[in-house]
Amino acid sequence: SLNDLIVSTVGDKTYYYRCIIQGTSGTAEPSWTNISGSTVVDGSARWKVYKTATWQEMGVSCEFYPFGKIGY
Numbered sequence: 574s575l576n577d578l579i580v581s582t583v584g585d586k587t588y589y590y591r592c593i594i595q596g597t598s599g600t601a602e603p604s605w606t607n608i609s610g611s612t613v614v615d616g617s618a619r620w621k622v623y624k625t626a627t628w629q630e631m632g633v634s635c636e637f638y639p640f641g642k643i644g645y
Contacts, residue, residue, distance in 0.1 A: 574592060574595050575592055575593075575595040576591060577591070577592040578590070578591050578592075581605045582602060584605060585605075585607050586625070587607070587624065587625050587627070588605070588607050588609070588623065588624055588625060589623050589625050590605065590613060590620035590621065590622055591620065591623060592618060592619070592620055593612065593619050593620065593621045594617075594618060595618060596615075596617030596618035596619070597616045597617050597618065598615045598616045598618055599615050599616040600616075603615045603620075606622055607622070608622060609622055609623060609624045610622065
């Protein structure tokens, strides 16, 4: 469905995919790319590629800054 988010079941887990054109998936999982901003064709559905945020510990406390919605 449109705007569904998924992570590949195989390979690199540092990317996720958002459905930008809903449709019917193929019979097998597609070959996912790891190029942010590109798209993957899956049957009649289309997925946009996003890099997953990673966190690095930098001490005992943290501070978050509001940047708005990610990926839109």
